[in-house]
Amino acid sequence: MGVSSKLGNMGVVTTTVEQAVNWARTGAMWPLLFGLACCAIEYMSSQASSYDLSRFGMELNRATPRQADLLIVSGRLTRKMAPVVRQLYDQMAEPKWVISMGDCASCGGVYNNYAIVQGVDEIIPVDVYIAGCPPRPEQLLHGILTLHEKVRSERIADWA
Amino acid sequence: MAVATPPQSIEEQRRWEGNLDQLRGLVSERAITGETMLLNMGPHHPSTHGVLRLLLELDGEQIVSCLPDVGFLHTGIEKSLEDKSYEKALPLTDRMDYLSPMSNNMAYAAAVEKLLDLDVPERGQVIRVVCLELARCASHLVWLGTHAIDMGAMSVLLYAFRERERILGMFEMLSGQRMMSSYIRPGGVWRDVTDDFLPTIKQFLNDFPAKVDDYEALLTQNPIWKDRAQGVGVIEPDVALAYGLTGPALRGSGVNWDLRKAQPYSGYETYDFNVPLGEHGDVYDRYLIRIQEFRESMKILNQAVERLERVKGPYRSENRKYCPPLRSELGQSMEAVIHHFKLWTYGYDAPDDEIYNAIESPRGEIGCYIHGTGANKPRRVHFKTPSFIHISALPVMSKGYLLADMVAIIGSVDIVLGDCDR
Amino acid sequence: MEIPAAKDPVSAVREVFGDALLHVKEFRGELTIVVDAERIADVLDFLRGASGLVFNMLSDISAVDYYPNDYGDAFDGEESDYRPERFGVCYHILSMLYNRRLRVKAFAADEDPRLPTATVVWPAANWLEREIADMMGIVFEGHPDQRRLLMPEDWHGHPHRRDYPLGKETVAFSFNEAEIRKHKPFATD
Numbered sequence: 001m002g003v004s005s006k007l008g009n010m011g012v013v014t015t016t017v018e019q020a021v022n023w024a025r026t027g028a029m030w031p032l033l034f035g036l037a038c039c040a041i042e043y044m045s046s047q048a049s050s051y052d053l054s055r056f057g058m059e060l061n062r063a064t065p066r067q068a069d070l071l072i073v074s075g076r077l078t079r080k081m082a083p084v085v086r087q088l089y090d091q092m093a094e095p096k097w098v099i100s101m102g103d104c105a106s107c108g109g110v111y112n113n114y115a116i117v118q119g120v121d122e123i124i125p126v127d128v129y130i131a132g133c134p135p136r137p138e139q140l141l142h143g144i145l146t147l148h149e150k151v152r153s154e155r156i157a158d159w160a
Numbered sequence: 161m162a163v164a165t166p167p168q169s170i171e172e173q174r175r176w177e178g179n180l181d182q183l184r185g186l187v188s189e190r191a192i193t194g195e196t197m198l199l200n201m202g203p204h205h206p207s208t209h210g211v212l213r214l215l216l217e218l219d220g221e222q223i224v225s226c227l228p229d230v231g232f233l234h235t236g237i238e239k240s241l242e243d244k245s246y247e248k249a250l251p252l253t254d255r256m257d258y259l260s261p262m263s264n265n266m267a268y269a270a271a272v273e274k275l276l277d278l279d280v281p282e283r284g285q286v287i288r289v290v291c292l293e294l295a296r297c298a299s300h301l302v303w304l305g306t307h308a309i310d311m312g313a314m315s316v317l318l319y320a321f322r323e324r325e326r327i328l329g330m331f332e333m334l335s336g337q338r339m340m341s342s343y344i345r346p347g348g349v350w351r352d353v354t355d356d357f358l359p360t361i362k363q364f365l366n367d368f369p370a371k372v373d374d375y376e377a378l379l380t381q382n383p384i385w386k387d388r389a390q391g392v393g394v395i396e397p398d399v400a401l402a403y404g405l406t407g408p409a410l411r412g413s414g415v416n417w418d419l420r421k422a423q424p425y426s427g428y429e430t431y432d433f434n435v436p437l438g439e440h441g442d443v444y445d446r447y448l449i450r451i452q453e454f455r456e457s458m459k460i461l462n463q464a465v466e467r468l469e470r471v472k473g474p475y476r477s478e479n480r481k482y483c484p485p486l487r488s489e490l491g492q493s494m495e496a497v498i499h500h501f502k503l504w505t506y507g508y509d510a511p512d513d514e515i516y517n518a519i520e521s522p523r524g525e526i527g528c529y530i531h532g533t534g535a536n537k538p539r540r541v542h543f544k545t546p547s548f549i550h551i552s553a554l555p556v557m558s559k560g561y562l563l564a565d566m567v568a569i570i571g572s573v574d575i576v577l578g579d580c581d582r
Numbered sequence: 583m584e585i586p587a588a589k590d591p592v593s594a595v596r597e598v599f600g601d602a603l604l605h606v607k608e609f610r611g612e613l614t615i616v617v618d619a620e621r622i623a624d625v626l627d628f629l630r631g632a633s634g635l636v637f638n639m640l641s642d643i644s645a646v647d648y649y650p651n652d653y654g655d656a657f658d659g660e661e662s663d664y665r666p667e668r669f670g671v672c673y674h675i676l677s678m679l680y681n682r683r684l685r686v687k688a689f690a691a692d693e694d695p696r697l698p699t700a701t702v703v704w705p706a707a708n709w710l711e712r713e714i715a716d717m718m719g720i721v722f723e724g725h726p727d728q729r730r731l732l733m734p735e736d737w738h739g740h741p742h743r744r745d746y747p748l749g750k751e752t753v754a755f756s757f758n759e760a761e762i763r764k765h766k767p768f769a770t771d
Contacts, residue, residue: 033206034204035210036210036211036233037210037233037235037255037258037577037578038255038258038339038340038578040210041258041259041302041339042338042339044302044305044306044317044321045321045324045325045328048305048317048318048320048321048322048325049318049319049321049322050321050322050325061206063205063206075233076233076235076255078231078232078233078234078235078581079734080231080232080234080732080733080734081203081211081232081233084203084204084211084232088204108751110240110251110252110255111235111236111237111240111252112240112748112750112751113235113236113239113240113748113749113750114236114239114741114746114747114748114749115234115235115236115239115733115741116235116236118751118765119766119769121766121768121769122765122766122767122768123768124768125768126768126769133340134338134339134340136338182729185726185727186726186727230731230732231730231731231732231733231734234732234733236741236748238742239741239742239746239748240748242744242748243748274610275610277610401638401639401678402704402705402706403704403705403706404639404640404641404704404706415678417678422678422681423681511609512663513609513610513663514609514614514646514672514685515609515610515612516612516641516642516644516672516674516683516685518641525641527641527642527674529642529644529672529674531646539646539647539648539744540644540645540646540647540742542642542644542645542646544641544642544644544674548709548713549706549709551709552706552708552709553706556705581732
């Protein structure tokens with residue numbers, strides 16, 4: 001935000017549309033209230049008192065995908081669950097982002113077998129991958145901040 | 161590899177879409193004709209504690225029948241265990257019941273020990289009891305927070321997770337991992353407790369009872385909480401037994417059955433504690449029992465920590481055919497190097513026979529059935545998990561109650577879908 | 583209330599069912615009785631209700647697959663275990679009154695494995711049997727709900743059979759990276 005201090009107390013802020021929109025998008029990125037397995041518990045930990053995701057404007061979980069901006073795939077994705085996750089992703093309104101939280105969601109993790117989709121990127125596009133089994137809340141926060149960086153660098157030309 | 165293929169014929173297409181015919185006999189005839197409403201709840205729903213799907217038949221707001229659909233978290237853990245040696249399979253068991261991984265480790269490790277006829281030294285048993293009771297508290301804390309959120313009390317979660325973080329910190333001290341610790345292993349535990357563990361747990365034991373009082377102050381006499389919990393989800397003792405419920409869900413109905421008392425393991429018979437019992441078998445009684453279990457766990461933990469200071473000696477079995485030697489021995493003994501190499505490459509052979517071993521997890525009886533092959537990998541491992549049994553009893557618990565009570569009932573039996581689907 | 587003295591389950595079953603009791607073994611203090619598959623539900627019903635036994639709770643039902651060649655050999659007593667058929671189904675039952683467990687086992691053939699359902703004895707058997715039907719492909723005759731439980735409806739095969747592949751994806755190296763990338767259309771750099 002390029003706040004110009006030369007203007008005194010006139011209350012004028014100068015910026016670009018790009019920066020303003022990206023700032024707004026990172027400041028209130030509402031995640032979908034959605035958890036799959038173990039990582040969902042660490043996701044809850046990061047929501048709760050010790051780590052407090054609301055510092056990043058994310059205290060509000062939306063239970064409906066229509067109002068959510070961010071899908072955090074937290075846990076192992078089974079072949080039975082895969083169509084459901086795809087449908088949730090399709091129902092989310094643009095712009096939308098996906099964080100693949102944990103090893104199982106990123107690549108299948110320790111479960112290399114018939115039941116598990118070997119990485120959520122087989123069905124939906126992923127913006128940020130977080131390693132760990134399960135990742136610590138700090139790692140999730142780092143992943144979210146990485147996503148914020150990515151969003152801040154988006155260009156107006158690419159929105160359409 | 162067998163994967164789902166698209167439907168080939170009209171009949172298959174119908175089955176793919178899931179038509180009403182296959183529900184005939186499972187829901188009432190009124191649902192087929194459209195007189196009652198079929199409502200799908202889940203697998204993505206904030207109050208199903210994971211990826212549980214319920215097909216509810218509703219007459220107005222009243223639940224006529226309930227068909228749970230599970231398997232959305234079926235991970236193939238049992239199949240994967242057949243592909244690994246006994247020791248290497250342990251980390252997979254952590255991730256079944258992800259709220260209390262220690263209990264899963266214990267169920268699996270105790271079963272392997274039974275299969276091998278392996279003894280655990282006393283210090284190892286005491287450390288196990290400390291871990292299991294801490295895991296019970298950690299698991300009940302998540303239950304308390306999520307159950308309260310389901311019923312509309314938002315702030316309890318924030319208090320509960322504050323204490324849970326401290327327990328996870330202690331697990332990290334022991335094992336290097338917050339949740340998936342893989343700490344309890346066949347023959348004992350992975351390593352001895354660290355020096356800073358004892359002061360930390362003493363401080364925790366000192367603080368925690370007051371926190372439990374805080375939770376009770378928030379909920380126990382709260383009129384809204386009582387209205388939503390009392391007289392809801394009642395299950396009679398004989399029905400609970402017929403459906404095979406265990407743990408707090410069974411004790412809520414007044415059946416005095418706790419494997420820690422009835423079939424003690426890991427030296428539980430030497431600890432002084434009570435088994436809290438309910439009377440009505442409703443949501444409120446199950447809540448009270450778990451709150452009481454916090455206090456009983458504190459009792460056990462106090463005794464166990466006192467014992468931990470007193471009992472010295474090895475923390476895992478000295479039988480080097482099954483348990484790896486200490487790191488310090490590796491530089492001095494060729495035999496230790498051979499044992500170490502053999503254990504971490506091949507593992508050990510287990511007899512070609514079957515055993516079943518059950519322990520009391522925070523949710524109920526978690527049993528492990530292992531059938532060996534005579535070689536280093538099992539032929540079959542099967543886990544009897546409490547959540548699986550409890551979800552199968554949801555229809556009988558929820559029948560006749562209102563739709564809004566469903567989330568209270570789900571919360572009160574404390575299900576974990578990873579535990580159910582495995 | 584006077585509690586009747588505990589009876590030996592083996593002799594009690596032998597007395598009532600005679601030839602249907604096929605084999606008895608004890609391992610690590612766990613008693614296993616193998617009974618005729620067709621009579622399994624009757625035996626379980628008897629064990630649940632009979633005075634002095636009262637195995638009132640069904641802890642678990644687990645199935646084991648003796649594929650490929652550990653079954654069907656002539657039983658010679660000492661050396662080998664008793665395994666006449668490919669599939670073994672173990673009912674782990676528990677008597678709370680006498681605080682003891684018992685494993686009742688029945689065998690099902692390789693082709694068209696069938697067993698009578700135990701849901702009439704315990705409603706708890708409902709899901710446990712559905713799981714086995716799903717995972718092992720053993721049909722429980724008379725079961726009220728024969729849909730799949732854990733796997734999707736349209737899944738082919740029964741994953742927990744020993745001849746079903748684990749289905750793992752190979753580790754990506756530079757030579758097979760392109761092959762694995764094909765499965766991940768949405769993975770971008």
